[in-house]
Amino acid sequence: MILQIQGVSKNFGGLQALQNVTFDLPEGQILGLIGPNGAGKTTLFNVINGVYLPSKGRIIFQGEDVTHRNTTYMAHKGLARTHQIVKPLNDMTVLENVMVGACFGREGHGLAQARKIAHEVLEFIGLSERADQLASSLNVAQKKRLEMARALASRPYLLLLDEVLAGLNPSEIDHMVDVVKRIREQGITIIMIEHVMHAIMNVSDRILVLDYGQQIAEGSPEEVSNNPKVIEAYLGDPKLAQRLMEGAE
Amino acid sequence: MNTLRNHLGLIASLVIVVLIGLGPIVSQNAASREVAFTVLRAIALASGLNILLGYTGYVSFGHIVFFGLGGYIGLYMITAQGQSLWVAMLLAGLSSAILAFLLGKSILRLRGAYFALATIGVNEAVRAFINNFEPFGGPIGMSVNFGVYQKYGGAMQALNMSFYVMLALTIVVVIMSYLVKTSKFGLGLLAIREDEDAAEVMGVPAPDSKTWAYVLSAIIPGMVGALFFFKNGSIEPAEAFPLHTSIEMIVMVMLGGQGTVLGPLLGAAGYQRLRGLLLINPLFKNIQLAVSGVVLLIVILFIPAGVVGWLRRRWPQWRRVLQ
């Protein structure tokens, strides 16, 4: 097991953002994390990578209890993530952005080696021509790819992807799904939050559904999309429920 | 040849510093030496500050506290302990570094305007404390006994020597600034400046990096303080911790372009030059400060990236030189 989440809860004042979430993630899998807006998906990411301390429960990463560790520590241990709202380092070049990942991530390379890795990763993700541009000059789709590139450059064991498909057009989505699959082929474990149902159903080995901070279902894409609880949770948004069904086909 | 090309940014900056220093050395004119000393001092202070302000993005409004503290420690060592200027400067740099380290561990947690306010508070607190601290002469301060200068071949010779030491310190700070900027450590600082949370997620150890940036940015101002007040012959609280000069340091960095090696250098030289011109112009002499204010306002409103930042954007192919 690369990651074990044991009874994790998180409260913000009176709001229960996560309630007793528990799951194990085997190495090399892609876990899809879905649920209506405000279900606590991003909060779960923030708890896993040490942005927030959980109010209750334990987080075990590669056999080590990392419940109280901060984000920097997690990055050094081999955890990388992207942000739902992209956070480019605006006044630095695309290459420099990716070099930060390589320099300060798990392998902690020096500048020369980091530059080499950054070029490789940019090639892999398709941003090579932009390497010397300022990150602020990229469009949204490119900024999402930049987030991925930065995360990959740190050579993580586990990658958390927070809505990397949101706001992309269909051809960009196809490209990104392809990238995700190729990342998995490198042996990197992935948890991804996504609203684009057909994509996530297609790419995930397992799906976990959160609703109001509770884990309401878990299983293969087929099991989850036929689960009455899940359909009920999505009832507020019939279109979404329909997309959910379509995705499983 | 190739390595030379890679370090064009450093070379350009060093050439400017040396040219400023060479003027009075060639002419052997005492007045122009004093002008050059002031310009070099401004460059050293601004370049030191730039490591924190420009690279790391933390606005230290009270950075002059290191200059003042260095001056006091230095003069105390020279007058009360009978130490040489060299020991005094070393200890001054060290005490500034220690103060910066302690502050780094505490107030660098604060972000944005809160940090800026805290640095003002620290400067004012240290100034008020020294005003009451009898070993440092309280409100009267300390002065150097004329005999001290005999060690250095008399007062005239000591003035001359101070200039060379100032030039050396300025060269050191420019090299330091360049090394930080082009290092892995510097890359981490830039990441913190752009987005501290994202940087930490990528594994940049922000609290430690910020503290060391603060320490590096404090050492040279501390040493400059010791040298300046040694040359000045006396020190008192109001002279050592002027908040106004502290903010002028920020202005110089902004004017030239924060976050670049060359920027603070051009900003400091340009600002001092402008002030010099205004002071000898009968029309502007009395409202020199107001004219400087207008210039600052225009820079902030219309070219916030500073001269070097603007040039870098205008001619990206020159980036290698405009580090």
Add this chain to the structure above:
Amino acid sequence: MDLLLASLVDGFLLGFIYGIAAMGLTLIWGVMNVINLSHGPIIALGMFTTYLLFMSLGIPPYIGVLLAAVIGLILGVIIYLIAVQRVIDAPHLSSLLATFAVNMIIIGIGTAIFTTSPRNVDFRLGALTLGSITLQYTRIIAALIAILVTGGLYYFLYRTRLGKYIRAVANNRSAAELVGIPSNRVVAISFGLGTMLAAIAGALIATFLPFTILAGGTYETKSFVISVLGGLGNPVGALIGGLILGLLEGIIPAFTQTTWVPVIEFVLFVIILLVRPNGLFGAKE
């Protein structure tokens, strides 16, 4: 003992005036997240308004205060439109430096006109003797006016339409714009109100203490201390913070030399920033 009591009461009265100066600073922060570094020079301009009107035209200082208020308000709106408006959404450094540039301009021109020699409004109303302590009437009236101004500000912020607009913009500018509040004009007026409070504070201080064109700087740093003490962006906090500072300044000299007052003030300031950055009474988020 009597001396301590007298200095305590003096400090308390002064505290009200510190309070309104700090309220000006904190109001501007609360509405637009800008620390106004031209606060001190505006305080000094308030002082000189009273001084000039009284010394050259013989206009009583308390009418001078009224005029200082008007000048402060207009000047604030002008400063906002020229220097602050463009950098309001930029990083903090920009607005700090823009207002500092204004500081340099005012001080530069002020020094050229008035020099830095000390001034004194030669105005006396005698003293009130209560048992063993003596209080200058000028201080009492100044404190009363400060209380009146505070009350007026509260009435304005909570009872008038414009005041409610200001609070709405302070709370959430984009939401306020959505419901049709002309936010730019509201922010401009808020800046003017902040500087108006500074000018009033200066005008009142001038009625009983000597000053120079540079004197505003001291009161500006005091305003920082008070604002942080009371929680940046919290006007009531600023008033209470002002009273605390005034009382401290009254008490400390009884135990040690006056010169230790700023040491204690600024150490307290840094400690509060570190331990309770939201101040003793909570800041505006």
